[in-house]
Amino acid sequence: DAGITQSPRHKVTETGTPVTLRCHQTENHRYMYWYRQDPGHGLRLIHYSYGVKDTDKGEVSDGYSVSRSKTEDFLLTLESATSSQTSVYFCAIRGGAGGFSEQYFGPGTRLTVT
Amino acid sequence: QKEVEQNSGPLSVPEGAIASLNCTYSDRGSQSFFWYRQYSGKSPELIMFIYSNGDKEDGRFTAQLNKASQYVSLLIRDSQPSDSATYLCAATTGGFKTIFGAGTRLFVKA
Numbered sequence: 172d173a174g175i176t177q178s179p180r181h182k183v184t185e186t187g188t189p190v191t192l193r194c195h196q197t198e199n200h201r202y203m204y205w206y207r208q209d210p211g212h213g214l215r216l217i218h219y220s221y222g223v224k225d226t227d228k229g230e231v232s233d234g235y236s237v238s239r240s241k242t243e244d245f246l247l248t249l250e251s252a253t254s255s256q257t258s259v260y261f262c263a264i265r266g267g268a269g270g271f272s273e274q275y276f277g278p279g280t281r282l283t284v285t
Numbered sequence: 286q287k288e289v290e291q292n293s294g295p296l297s298v299p300e301g302a303i304a305s306l307n308c309t310y311s312d313r314g315s316q317s318f319f320w321y322r323q324y325s326g327k328s329p330e331l332i333m334f335i336y337s338n339g340d341k342e343d344g345r346f347t348a349q350l351n352k353a354s355q356y357v358s359l360l361i362r363d364s365q366p367s368d369s370a371t372y373l374c375a376a377t378t379g380g381f382k383t384i385f386g387a388g389t390r391l392f393v394k395a
Contacts, residue, residue: 213387271317
């Protein structure tokens with residue numbers, strides 16, 4: 172167990188509403204990541220963080236923002252949810268000290284935008 | 286665009302056989318490679334990682350890396366029905382980003 176929790180685990184929301192997903196780690200790791208997983212596309216990186224208040228975009232960042240004010244928490248916000256953002260969202264931490272080490276995943280959040 | 290390609294499958298093997306899963310990657314700068322197993326409705330679980338050319342064995346699993354051919358594989362010996370899952374191949378590139386393949390579904394028939 173990599174000590175990663177995500178909340179909420181399931182959420183149904185309406186188009187146009189803001190949504191925030193939370194990732195919490197107890198491992199004190201520097202790197203944290205948000206991915207979305209859709210059939211046929213695998214895991215795609217949305218945003219990642221390499222330290223408190225240090226974040227960068229991934230390949231599918233449009234419509235998403237992130238914040239990291241504490242080492243243990245990484246928040247993903249959908250400012251105005253759209254149906255195309257219906258997906259399963261996974262948070263991950265990078266296990267080792269180096270940037271090329273393995274990642275460990277949280278349990279996921281299933282988001283449905285109606 | 287940096288990519289990791291996998292055959293989506295499904296790959297079906299009988300119980301006790303060797304399952305061979307393959308992937309290719311496009312970024313020659315990739316330095317670390319991973320195999321994850323994902324059961325339906327669950328999060329990806331790390332099985333193996335490999336950094337150097339050659340083979341790396343861990344129990345029934347062997348990861349193989351050929352950087353010249355930009356090819357990574359995973360062999361599962363003595364396959365069990367509990368190995369039935371989707372297997373994700375991943376490569377970490379510069380900037381500490383990891384690119385994932387779309388996954389290969391494996392079915393092990395009892």
